[in-house]
Amino acid sequence: MRITARTVMHLASLLGSREVELELPAGSRVLDVLVRMADLMGDQAVPALLRPEDRRPQGHLRIMLNGRDIGVLEGVETVVQDGDEVLVVPPAGGG
Amino acid sequence: MLQGGYTGKILRVDLSRKEAHTEELSPEFAKGYIGGAGFGIKTLYDEVPAGADPLGPDNKLIFASGPLSGSDTPCASRMAVTSKSPLTGAVGMATTGGFFPAELKFAGYDALIVEGTAASPMYVTINDGDVQFRDAAGLWGTHTSDCQQMIKDSLKDQGYRIACIGPAGENLSRLACIINERRAAGRKGLGAVMGSKNLKAIAVRGHGEIAVADPDAYKTARSSFREHMRESPVLYSAFAKIGTPMVVDVLGAMGMLAAKNWQATGEFVPVDELGTEAGKAVTVGRNPCQGCPVACSQLKLARNAPYTGIMAEGPEFESLYSLGTQCGVDNMDAIIAADRLCDELGLDTMSAGVTIGFAMELSERGALSAIDSGDLDISFGNDRAMMALLEKMAYRDGIGDLLADGVKEAAERIGGDAAYYAMHVKGLELPAYDVRGAKAHGLNYATSYTGADHNRGYAFQEIFGIPIPKEVDRFALEGKGELCKWNQDMRTATCDCPTMCAFLLDMAVPAVAAENAAALLTSLTGVSFTAEEVFQVGERVNNLARAFNAREGFSRKDDTLPDRLMNEPLLVGGSKGHHIPQEDLDLMLDDYYTARGWDVATGTPTRAKLEELGLASVADDLGV
Numbered sequence: 281m282r283i284t285a286r287t288v289m290h291l292a293s294l295l296g297s298r299e300v301e302l303e304l305p306a307g308s309r310v311l312d313v314l315v316r317m318a319d320l321m322g323d324q325a326v327p328a329l330l331r332p333e334d335r336r337p338q339g340h341l342r343i344m345l346n347g348r349d350i351g352v353l354e355g356v357e358t359v360v361q362d363g364d365e366v367l368v369v370p371p372a373g374g375g
Numbered sequence: 376m377l378q379g380g381y382t383g384k385i386l387r388v389d390l391s392r393k394e395a396h397t398e399e400l401s402p403e404f405a406k407g408y409i410g411g412a413g414f415g416i417k418t419l420y421d422e423v424p425a426g427a428d429p430l431g432p433d434n435k436l437i438f439a440s441g442p443l444s445g446s447d448t449p450c451a452s453r454m455a456v457t458s459k460s461p462l463t464g465a466v467g468m469a470t471t472g473g474f475f476p477a478e479l480k481f482a483g484y485d486a487l488i489v490e491g492t493a494a495s496p497m498y499v500t501i502n503d504g505d506v507q508f509r510d511a512a513g514l515w516g517t518h519t520s521d522c523q524q525m526i527k528d529s530l531k532d533q534g535y536r537i538a539c540i541g542p543a544g545e546n547l548s549r550l551a552c553i554i555n556e557r558r559a560a561g562r563k564g565l566g567a568v569m570g571s572k573n574l575k576a577i578a579v580r581g582h583g584e585i586a587v588a589d590p591d592a593y594k595t596a597r598s599s600f601r602e603h604m605r606e607s608p609v610l611y612s613a614f615a616k617i618g619t620p621m622v623v624d625v626l627g628a629m630g631m632l633a634a635k636n637w638q639a640t641g642e643f644v645p646v647d648e649l650g651t652e653a654g655k656a657v658t659v660g661r662n663p664c665q666g667c668p669v670a671c672s673q674l675k676l677a678r679n680a681p682y683t684g685i686m687a688e689g690p691e692f693e694s695l696y697s698l699g700t701q702c703g704v705d706n707m708d709a710i711i712a713a714d715r716l717c718d719e720l721g722l723d724t725m726s727a728g729v730t731i732g733f734a735m736e737l738s739e740r741g742a743l744s745a746i747d748s749g750d751l752d753i754s755f756g757n758d759r760a761m762m763a764l765l766e767k768m769a770y771r772d773g774i775g776d777l778l779a780d781g782v783k784e785a786a787e788r789i790g791g792d793a794a795y796y797a798m799h800v801k802g803l804e805l806p807a808y809d810v811r812g813a814k815a816h817g818l819n820y821a822t823s824y825t826g827a828d829h830n831r832g833y834a835f836q837e838i839f840g841i842p843i844p845k846e847v848d849r850f851a852l853e854g855k856g857e858l859c860k861w862n863q864d865m866r867t868a869t870c871d872c873p874t875m876c877a878f879l880l881d882m883a884v885p886a887v888a889a890e891n892a893a894a895l896l897t898s899l900t901g902v903s904f905t906a907e908e909v910f911q912v913g914e915r916v917n918n919l920a921r922a923f924n925a926r927e928g929f930s931r932k933d934d935t936l937p938d939r940l941m942n943e944p945l946l947v948g949g950s951k952g953h954h955i956p957q958e959d960l961d962l963m964l965d966d967y968y969t970a971r972g973w974d975v976a977t978g979t980p981t982r983a984k985l986e987e988l989g990l991a992s993v994a995d996d997l998g999v
């Protein structure tokens with residue numbers, strides 16, 4: 281299935297784009313999407329997304345699935361569906 | 376007793392009589408309202424009678440710094456400017472930073488109340504205890520930066536800090552703001568109030584210091600605050616370098632960056648042109664407020680014709696919307712130039728830009744054909760037309776006269792279905808956040824005492840995902856009434872009253888904002904505050920502001936959103952499919968009034984709530 285993975289600011293620079301299309305097996309979770317994004321970023325950049333010790337998402341990142349914060353869903357264990365969109369936003373403020 | 380923080384003195388200036396005197400600030404008042412917006416709104420409620428003409432002699436203009444302002448607490452040089460708004464007829468309160476707020480304290484005053492009307496253009500100088508009324512004939516007509524420089528030169532003291540109006544305020548544009556240095560007490564037409572009083576500027580110079588009640592406890596409180604700032608995952612690492620423009624990237628990705636008069640949100644998303652990276656490329660320096668180690672405020676330079684060489688402090692995020700996406704403009708240099716032009720003319724960037732975007736849509740729909748717009752092509756993306764319109768609005772020239780008082784007034788004058796395209800609440804033009812994708816933020820637009828004002832109850836839970844007081848689903852309706860109240864009261868209590876830069880609330884102390892304010896206030900002033908008491912000041916001030924508005928005839932019917940947001944779901948982007956239909960708004964309003972302890976049918980504060988807040992006499996006034 282196809283998932284759109286998106287991010288912004290310095291994470292987009294590391295990813296090389298603000299948006300990538302990913303092919304993932306059925307039953308994949310938000311965590312799997314992040315791991316794939318980290319793979320695309322290369323070893324140096326992985327810590328921007330995942331904690332080196334357990335390859336779980338860095339706690340300060342905001343992760344949304346189809347616009348909703350995953351905290352109100354099942355967290356990184358939330359299963360994604362074909363056509364879903366995952367957005368990762370670094371800490372931000374102001375405005 | 377007031378032992379520190381406060382100067383304990385209010386300066387009252389009567390322009391009609393050219394008289395000034397000082398009054399004492401009481402500890403009871405400090406405890407009940409803290410300062411800043413609390414002082415401004417309490418004074419407005421007590422002294423400006425119902426039905427007063429906002430541009431008449433009965434209206435007052437109140438400049439109030441908080442007790443923290445001028446102290447060495449970081450990011451506290453802010454003040455609230457309060458008046459009855461000529462744009463909305465409701466409470467007009469705007470905060471500004473820079474150096475003026477602290478300087479007012481150094482001169483010995485917590486607040487300055489301006490009343491009456493000068494017979495001819497005047498400016499007022501305050502040098503510690505010496506107050507002078509001076510002829511401003513030679514300043515009338517000047518741009519704001521020239522005005523400030525001319526005053527400093529004529530007083531032979533470059534240390535004066537000056538708040539002034541530009542041509543927009545002189546010409547009573549209800550979109551006029553008050554400029555100090557290159558900062559603005561923006562929105563709500565406060566510059567027009569100053570213009571109506573024939574007051575071009577206030578120049579202040581102070582040599583005093585702010586006393587500290589309990590130095591040891593204050594040092595501890597201040598260190599703890601600085602520690603929270605250092606621990607922030609964003610304040611120094613990103614915000615200090617990028618500033619507010621980072622929100623272009625965030626809102627763009629969330630499908631919430633409003634564009635082309637709210638027709639093209641999610642579709643016209645010029646992040647490459649106006650976002651973080653584009654901003655870095657044009658930044659040439661920084662200009663922090665007094666006592667601020669963050670220095671988010673940036674100087675940006677246009678380097679391409681026809682704007683080459685024009686510099687602005689900004690554009691901040693909101694101006695990248697109002698003078699950018701709202702007008703279909705993705706030329707950064709043009710926005711820098713327009714931002715600078717607004718500052719010089721003393722025109723609010725947000726309301727002015729939203730009004731021009733409104734005119735652009737009407738023009739494209741053919742609804743302006745009967746109006747003489749000269750040879751201007753008023754269409755989306757035409758930055759030259761935008762620049763020309765800003766000038767025309769400030770001078771009320773031709774079509775500029777139609778647009779100079781904002782979208783609500785312009786729509787009434789144009790007639791037909793123009794009101795449908797007028798993006799405002801209570802007359803105040805909408806900020807950048809397309810709230811079809813953030814419901815508590817939208818509820819705040821509908822209920823804020825100033826009209827559609829993102830700053831009075833910013834839903835950082837929805838915009839930045841900060842899970843305090845809890846994690847929320849930005850699209851959900853449930854719980855948004857309570858959340859909106861919390862945001863409004865917390866912002867008022869910990870930022871608008873003490874006074875403190877609001878960026879610190881969400882980026883440094885979101886989990887402990889009231890505790891942080893209580894510790895700083897208690898140790899600095901000697902008036903003891905618990906966190907609960909601080910928070911309750913926020914509730915008290917919001918209730919008093921609501922009571923002022925109720926006395927002016929505002930009620931539930933005015934807590935609404937533009938038709939477009941209620942009728943048209945977003946078509947593309949990260950918030951696709953969402954809107955706020957009337958029934959959804961009603962549901963949130965019911966929750967909100969219930970959370971506030973207000974009458975659900977009318978949206979008016981109840982006697983029980985007012986008595987709980989020590990406002991029994993207000994209940995008598997309202998007859999509730």
Ligand code: SF4
Pocket residue numbers: 450451472473662663664667668669670671672876877878
């Ligand atoms: S963070 Fe920015 S707006 Fe706030 S006090 Fe510092 S420079 Fe001023």
